Amino acid sequence: MRKGFWILGLMLMSIVVLSACGAKSQEDVTASLNKKVGELKGYKAEAKMTLTVGDEPQTYDIEVWHAKPGNYRVHLKNANKDQSQMILRNKNGVFVLTPALNKSYRFQSEWPENSSQAYLFESLVKDIMEDKEAGFKAGKDQFVFQTKTRYQNSKMLPSQEITLKKGTLEPVSVKVLDHNESPVVTVEFSKFEFDAKFDSNAFDTKKNMTSAQLDIPVLKNVSNDDNEDFAVKYSMAEIPGVELQDETEMTTENGKRVILTYAGEDKSFTIFQEASEINPTSSMEVIPVSGEMVDFGFSVGAMTEGSISWTDQGVDYLLVSNDLTPEEMLMVAKSVQGGAVK
Numbered sequence: 001m002r003k004g005f006w007i008l009g010l011m012l013m014s015i016v017v018l019s020a021c022g023a024k025s026q027e028d029v030t031a032s033l034n035k036k037v038g039e040l041k042g043y044k045a046e047a048k049m050t051l052t053v054g055d056e057p058q059t060y061d062i063e064v065w066h067a068k069p070g071n072y073r074v075h076l077k078n079a080n081k082d083q084s085q086m087i088l089r090n091k092n093g094v095f096v097l098t099p100a101l102n103k104s105y106r107f108q109s110e111w112p113e114n115s116s117q118a119y120l121f122e123s124l125v126k127d128i129m130e131d132k133e134a135g136f137k138a139g140k141d142q143f144v145f146q147t148k149t150r151y152q153n154s155k156m157l158p159s160q161e162i163t164l165k166k167g168t169l170e171p172v173s174v175k176v177l178d179h180n181e182s183p184v185v186t187v188e189f190s191k192f193e194f195d196a197k198f199d200s201n202a203f204d205t206k207k208n209m210t211s212a213q214l215d216i217p218v219l220k221n222v223s224n225d226d227n228e229d230f231a232v233k234y235s236m237a238e239i240p241g242v243e244l245q246d247e248t249e250m251t252t253e254n255g256k257r258v259i260l261t262y263a264g265e266d267k268s269f270t271i272f273q274e275a276s277e278i279n280p281t282s283s284m285e286v287i288p289v290s291g292e293m294v295d296f297g298f299s300v301g302a303m304t305e306g307s308i309s310w311t312d313q314g315v316d317y318l319l320v321s322n323d324l325t326p327e328e329m330l331m332v333a334k335s336v337q338g339g340a341v342k
Helices: 002-022 026-039 121-130 205-215 326-338
Strands: 042-051 058-067 071-078 084-090 093-098 103-107 135-138 142-148 159-165 171-177 183-194 243-252 255-263 268-275 285-289 292-295 300-304 307-312 315-320
Touching: 026 121, 026 135, 071 205, 084 205, 093 205, 103 300, 121 142, 121 159, 121 171, 268 326, 300 326, 307 326, 315 326
Parallel strands: 103 285
Antiparallel strands: 042 058, 042 183, 058 071, 071 084, 084 093, 093 103, 135 142, 142 159, 159 171, 171 183, 243 255, 255 268, 268 315, 292 300, 300 307, 307 315
């Protein structure tokens, strides 16, 4: 009987030791991620992104291509509307393609190195590596990291939850959280392929514009008389004391222009909205853009001192202010897509 107890005890100890040897620590996983990024030649990914801003969540389909050293293609499609944008980085620069307008905006930008990007694998790994106080949990099939973000408006979106699949370390989901730890941006990956193969012209600007327009045809120019009305969208950002003071509508050569004026005791800003002008020629129009490229999630804009401009669903937006901080400017711009409510 005593011999049986000894054998049982040794077996239990062996199980405990083997389990401990098989469990990976946070340091082990971080080191594996660093090695993975170093050896990675490229990848393809498909995901669904949900922005929880305003009354109704906005959902977008994302397709991501990356090939080292610096080629990127991020195709963003609104799941319910015939609109899309594409961020393209190649040897010629960083471009934002708007297929429905037949326009390409060229930026002088360090994107994507200068900020967190919830849909880029190497950006997520960088966030994990740089946060020395990152939280970590190991589940049955997944690793979960809780890290700080590197967004331009990190004060508004300070943290994120990154879930990776055990074994492959591919991303499963990313939740970007506000101060209340509520998800504002959620990215759920449905497909991820490491070391994907690409054609020699996979990141060519003209080729990608043409292929995108097959899915999203170029909009037709219309006259002023039958120019379709666009829905006015309002800022849903909460800035203490700031309220909508005035709404003015005027007629321009391209249709209507709406001017929203917000003011408070210490802060004020103005938002201009008007229908986008469509490039009518068969060749793509390339427009140089001055200012810092900012990624809203649903669109890409250009920020200068005191202003942000962007295009979304066939409407051009311009936000100007002498009082708002850059973080507040981004918060207001992102909130405008939340819905047509005051």
